[in-house]
Amino acid sequence: MPLQQVNFKPGIDKQDTTVGAEGRWVDSNNVRFRYGLPEKVGGWASLLTDTIVGVARAQHPFVDISGNRYVALGTDKFLLIYFEGQLYDITPLGTALTSVQIATTNSSPECTLTFATNHGLAIGDIILINSVTLPGGTGYSDSDFENKLFQVTTTPSSLTITITQTTNATATVASGGSLTVTPYESVGPAIQSYGYGFGVGEYGGTVSGVAETTLNGAIDAVVTTITLTDSTSFPSSGRVLIDSELISFTGNTANQLTGCTRGANGTTAATHTDLTTVADATTFVDWGESAPASEVSLEPGLWSLDNYGQVLVATIANGKTFTWDSGIAARFTTRASTTTTGFETTNNPTATRVTLVSPTTRHLIHLGTETIVGDSDTQDDMFIRFSDQENINLYAPTAVNTAGTFRLQDGTKIMGALKAKETILIWTDTALYTMKFVGAPFTFGFEQVGTNCGLIGKNAAIEIDGAAYWMSPKGFFLFDGTVKSLPCQVEDYVYDQLDTTKGQQICAGLNNLYTEISWYYPNTASEYNNQSISYNYGEGSGMPGGIWYPSTEARTSYVDAILYPNPFATKFNPGNVGTFPVVLGEDGLGQSVLFEQEVGTDQINPDGTTTAISSFVESFDFDLSVQGDGEFFLAMRRFIPDFKNLQGNLSMTVAVKNYPSQSSTNSPPTPFTITSSTTKVDTRARGRFANIKIENTGISETWRFGTIRLDLQPDGRR
Numbered sequence: 001m002p003l004q005q006v007n008f009k010p011g012i013d014k015q016d017t018t019v020g021a022e023g024r025w026v027d028s029n030n031v032r033f034r035y036g037l038p039e040k041v042g043g044w045a046s047l048l049t050d051t052i053v054g055v056a057r058a059q060h061p062f063v064d065i066s067g068n069r070y071v072a073l074g075t076d077k078f079l080l081i082y083f084e085g086q087l088y089d090i091t092p093l094g095t096a097l098t099s100v101q102i103a104t105t106n107s108s109p110e111c112t113l114t115f116a117t118n119h120g121l122a123i124g125d126i127i128l129i130n131s132v133t134l135p136g137g138t139g140y141s142d143s144d145f146e147n148k149l150f151q152v153t154t155t156p157s158s159l160t161i162t163i164t165q166t167t168n169a170t171a172t173v174a175s176g177g178s179l180t181v182t183p184y185e186s187v188g189p190a191i192q193s194y195g196y197g198f199g200v201g202e203y204g205g206t207v208s209g210v211a212e213t214t215l216n217g218a219i220d221a222v223v224t225t226i227t228l229t230d231s232t233s234f235p236s237s238g239r240v241l242i243d244s245e246l247i248s249f250t251g252n253t254a255n256q257l258t259g260c261t262r263g264a265n266g267t268t269a270a271t272h273t274d275l276t277t278v279a280d281a282t283t284f285v286d287w288g289e290s291a292p293a294s295e296v297s298l299e300p301g302l303w304s305l306d307n308y309g310q311v312l313v314a315t316i317a318n319g320k321t322f323t324w325d326s327g328i329a330a331r332f333t334t335r336a337s338t339t340t341t342g343f344e345t346t347n348n349p350t351a352t353r354v355t356l357v358s359p360t361t362r363h364l365i366h367l368g369t370e371t372i373v374g375d376s377d378t379q380d381d382m383f384i385r386f387s388d389q390e391n392i393n394l395y396a397p398t399a400v401n402t403a404g405t406f407r408l409q410d411g412t413k414i415m416g417a418l419k420a421k422e423t424i425l426i427w428t429d430t431a432l433y434t435m436k437f438v439g440a441p442f443t444f445g446f447e448q449v450g451t452n453c454g455l456i457g458k459n460a461a462i463e464i465d466g467a468a469y470w471m472s473p474k475g476f477f478l479f480d481g482t483v484k485s486l487p488c489q490v491e492d493y494v495y496d497q498l499d500t501t502k503g504q505q506i507c508a509g510l511n512n513l514y515t516e517i518s519w520y521y522p523n524t525a526s527e528y529n530n531q532s533i534s535y536n537y538g539e540g541s542g543m544p545g546g547i548w549y550p551s552t553e554a555r556t557s558y559v560d561a562i563l564y565p566n567p568f569a570t571k572f573n574p575g576n577v578g579t580f581p582v583v584l585g586e587d588g589l590g591q592s593v594l595f596e597q598e599v600g601t602d603q604i605n606p607d608g609t610t611t612a613i614s615s616f617v618e619s620f621d622f623d624l625s626v627q628g629d630g631e632f633f634l635a636m637r638r639f640i641p642d643f644k645n646l647q648g649n650l651s652m653t654v655a656v657k658n659y660p661s662q663s664s665t666n667s668p669p670t671p672f673t674i675t676s677s678t679t680k681v682d683t684r685a686r687g688r689f690a691n692i693k694i695e696n697t698g699i700s701e702t703w704r705f706g707t708i709r710l711d712l713q714p715d716g717r718r
Contacts, residue, residue, distance in 0.1 A: 003640065003709040008619055010036045010539065011547035014493040019660040019689060021620040024489075026691075028549050030615035032514055033536055037644060039704035040615040040696065041551075044595040045604035047568070050087055052592040053578030054078060055190050055528065056570040057459065057507065057556050060305035061563045062312065064326040069563045072312050072324075073570070074303030076190045077126055077589065078581060079314055079336055081324075082568075088332045089581045092314075092322045093128065094183040102145075102177050104138045104169035109585075110153065110162050114175045118158045118233060125152045126184040126583060127163070135177040139170025145179060149583045157213045158233030164585030187316050188301025190590065191527045192502045211280040215242070216255065221269040224260040228278055231255045238282030239264060242272050246281055299504045302458055304355040308392060311343045312336065313364065315355040317458070318379070321348045321366075323392075347393045349385060351376035354458060357392075359419045361437050363402065363444075364392040367426060368414040371405075381413030382428065384435075386444065402443045408433055410448060415455035421466045425479065427455035432483060450483035456503035459557075462510045462517050469537065471508065471519050473500055476535070486535070489545035494533050497523040505529060509558025511567055513598070515539065520554045528572050529554040553613075556592065567597040601647065601702045616695030617705070621657065621664065623689060633658075635715040636667075636685035639708055646676045648701035652694055656687030664691060686715055 010033040013024035030041050058074035071082040081088040097119060103112040121127070127150050132142040150163040211233035219226055226240075231252050234240070239248045240257065246267045250259030263269035302317035312324040314336055322336040323343040338345045353368030364387040372378040373385070373395055388394040388401040397403045408414065411428025417435075418425050424435040432450035437443065454472050455461055461470035467480040474495070476486040488494075499522045507520045507529065515538025520529040532551045540546035555569040576591035583589070593606060603611040641652060651671035655664035667685035671693075674681070694705055 003711055005707055005709050006619075006622055007707065009543065010038070011489060011536070011543060011545070012549045013489040013545065013620070014550075015489050015491065015545070017660060018664075018691065019621045022622075024620050025617050026620050028615075028617040029551050030553055030613055031549055031551075031617045032516060032534065033539065033547050033549060034514060034704075036539070037705055038617045038694075039645070040601070040702045041553075041613070042598035043600040043602045043604070043613055044569070044597045045599040046606040047082070047085065047594045047596050048087065048580075049606050049608075050580040051576070051578045051606055052078075052080065052087070052570070052580060052594065053583055053586065054589050054592065055300075055556055055572045055574075056592040056594075057300065057505070058303040058305050059557045059559045059568060059570070060307065060312070061559055061568075062307035062310070062326075063563065064310040066327075068326065070312075070326055071559070071563075071568060072305050072314065073557070073594070074187070074305055074314065075592065076187050076301030077184065078187075079303065079322075079324075080580075081312075081332070082594065083332070087580050090324050090334070090336045091126075092185045092320075092336045092338070094185055096180050096182040098131075098178075098180050100179050100181050101175040102134065102138075102179060103175040104140070104171065104173045106170065106172045107168050109165040109168050111165060111169070112156075112160055112162050112175070113179075113181065115159050115161075115181070119155075119161060119181075120158075121152050121155060121161055121183060122186070123152055123155055124589075125186060126150070127152060128182045128184065129179055130182070131178070131180040133178045135173050135175075137171045138173050139168070140165065149184075149581055151583050151585045151587060151589070153585055153587070155212050157230030158211060159230060164587075166584055185316065185320070185322075187303070187319075189298055190300060192300045192504045193298050210283075213278050214275045215272060215278060216274070218272065218274045220271050221262060224258070224262070226257045226260055226278075228255050228257065229275075231257065234280050235282055238280065239284070241279045241281040241284070242276055243270065244268070245270050245272070246284075300502075302504060304352075304458075306355065306357045308343065308357050308362065308364065311340070313345075313355065313357060313392070315352055315366075317353060318351055320350050321345045321352065321355055321364075344393050347373065347395060348387075349373050349379075349395070351379040353381060353414055354417050356417055356419060356424070358386070358424065358437065359422060361402075362390050363387050365417075365424070365435075367417055380407065382408045382411065384408065384414075384426075402440070404443050406444070406446055408446070410451065411454060416458040416461055418461055418463045418468060420463045420468060423466075425461075425463070425468050427461065427470065429454040429473075432479060450477070450479065453477045453483050453485075456500070457506040458504055460503070460506040460508050460519060462508045464510065464512070464517075464537065469508075469517050469535065471506060471521075473503065487545045488535075488548055490533055490548045490550060493550065494521075494531075497531070499524045499526070502527075505556070507556055507558055509555060509567070509569060510560045511597070512560050518551075518555075518558070520556065520558070528574055529556055564596070566599060569595050569597050571595060602699050610699055612697060612699045612701070614695065614697045616693055618693040619691045621660070621689040621691045633686055633688055633715045635713045636683055636690065637711040637713060638680050638682045639710045640680045641674055641678060641708055642706035643674075643676070643703055644706045645702070645704040646674070647703065648675075648696070648698060650674050650694060650696040650701060650703050652681070652692060654683055654685045654690060654692055656685050656690045658688050660689070664689075 013021040054075035054077040073080045216227040246264040248264045249257040304315040315321040323340040324336040349370040352366040368381040388403040410431035426433040438445040518534040536547040558569040574590040578591040653671040
């Protein structure tokens with residue numbers, strides 16, 4: 001019989017069955033569709049030999065007045081600057097704590113620091129140590145601590161912490177010496193978590209950052225007075241967690257908890273040994289208790305990054321706003337600060353969800369911020385405050401300035417905002433608003449333009465030439481003057497596996513060269529982003545259901561080719577250790593790699609090694625019958641592949657099945673190796689339905705599919 005050409009429409013269809021998705025591709029990985037044809041995505045190469053400590057979730061490119069290019073990167077621990085192949089640490093610092101003493105233990109790397117006042121530090125915080133004078137006999141030198149970063153290992157009490165050196169001490173030395181500890185401004189946890197059991201840790205576990213101390217002496221299961229090493233950071237009455245036992249108390253005096261009720265909230269009273277960790281569990285949420293909205297979710301460490309001319313404006317989510325001036329000579333040895341000369345933010349709110357600089361009027365806008373500036377207890381997640389024009393440190397409205405406030409109505413919290421030409425788009429968790437400059441006396445006007453279309457996470461929206469695309473908790477949306485729901489042929493696939501409790505970790509990335517938007521998200525089996533779904537907005541409008549394609553290659557931050565020829569993106573490896581900044585005693589912070597996207601065909605790692613990028617695309621189960629729909633078996637004798645571009649080798653698999661509900665079986669002798677010189681392939685496939693799969697796994701391989709022609713022969717009804 002004559003050869004038959006089988007054509008496939010662009011995009012992946014996962015809403016239908018593999019047989020019902022007629023004329024479509026049904027699965028892919030590391031594949032995009034361009035001009036209607038599938039092709040392997042471009043490669044990516046590390047921009048640095050260093051890797052970044054922590055998970056990067058924000059990038060912002062900008063230039064100074066001399067044309068120098070910068071990319072600011074915000075992680076859960078640091079604020080960094082990428083400048084022409086080098087990283088610089090500009091993380092803002094907290095208040096220095098002086099006259100800190102240090103103690104060591106023989107043959108142990110753990111050192112105890114004792115403070116004169118409450119240190120306010122939590123496990124995992126980053127501290128900078130300097131002005132070091134060690135006591136004698138520790139086996140360390142001052143230079144082992146001087147100007148070094150450490151991660152807080154434990155917080156035994158409000159006056160003590162432990163850190164971990166890279167080598168063991170040679171003697172046990174009681175507290176002595178003197179050093180200065182300067183905390184890095186705390187950004188937030190690496191992952192987003194919700195309150196379960198006794199709190200946001202495991203059931204019966206502790207919450208990172210709560211006050212902790214240790215028992216001063218063992219206790220049995222019945223005592224009602226408990227002696228602690230230091231109870232000053234505990235409330236006058238409340239509850240503590242020791243091992244898995246909750247204990248309520250009514251008094252706290254002289255390091256003793258009195259009036260204790262053992263085995264509280266259904267836990268079991270037990271004996272506990274001396275020096276067992278005791279955690280303040282007063283605010284933990286129990287089973288059956290309703291939790292305040294502010295305690296239901298611990299959002300991950302996030303940044304809002306923008307520029308005010310050549311000055312970087314960086315706001316920690318639910319925290320302070322800092323600036324960094326790229327125009328000064330000592331810019332790379334100067335940290336972001338609230339006191340940057342000429343660009344102070346000392347009068348800014350101290351608790352804000354999102355900030356941005358208005359596109360033409362140069363107001364600094366705080367969204368989800370304080371109703372009383374400087375009082376974080378007054379933070380209102382729906383309240384907006386904007387500065388005077390051209391003055392990012394003036395927020396008190398007067399008759400002669402343009403500072404002001406406004407409160408949105410629809411929703412419970414502002415989730416994110418983007419600049420879209422002359423308009424600012426503001427999403428709450430349920431609605432979309434526009435914010436436009438209208439002049440005196442109101443300065444800005446607000447209009448609600450969408451309902452039931454809230455944003456799932458701060459970084460889950462992208463703006464393209466005035467239009468916005470975003471991911472909500474229930475679907476994908478477009479705003480181009482009106483809010484529209486985006487048809488999506490992979491919607492169930494995405495939302496059935498998406499971990500919606502980690503919406504603030506979702507990252508949207510724009511690759512304008514290929515007219516595609518990608519959303520990177522964590523599925524329910526992962527703590528971090530490990531999946532993505534891409535939408536081709538350039539070609540998708542003419543295709544019912546749009547042109548969508550999934551991948552397992554994930555990113556945590558992404559910026560398009562704005563200042564540089566190609567997009568920049570970060571990939572997080574939780575099991576690896578970052579190299580910049582150098583943090584002594586680092587434990588569990590993970591590693592982010594900064595990649596330049598669309599470079600070559602492979603992944604080029606920070607150490608210069610090459611990792612192959614595998615890709616595949618799989619078709620629907622097409623009908624082999626020429627008489628009836630699936631009634632006759634047909635035999636496929638040969639096929640003729642046609643590739644627009646093919647570099648290296650790839651394999652093609654032909655799989656068959658007799659009924660739609662069956663699993664496909666590869667037809668021998670597949671898979672077939674295809675090269676640029678392959679003219680035809682002989683096969684012996686037989687069945688009612690068949691599909692093809694195109695894939696590559698090797699280094700320096702890339703391809704773009706064209707068509708396929710099949711030699712089909714009738715082969716009976718059974």
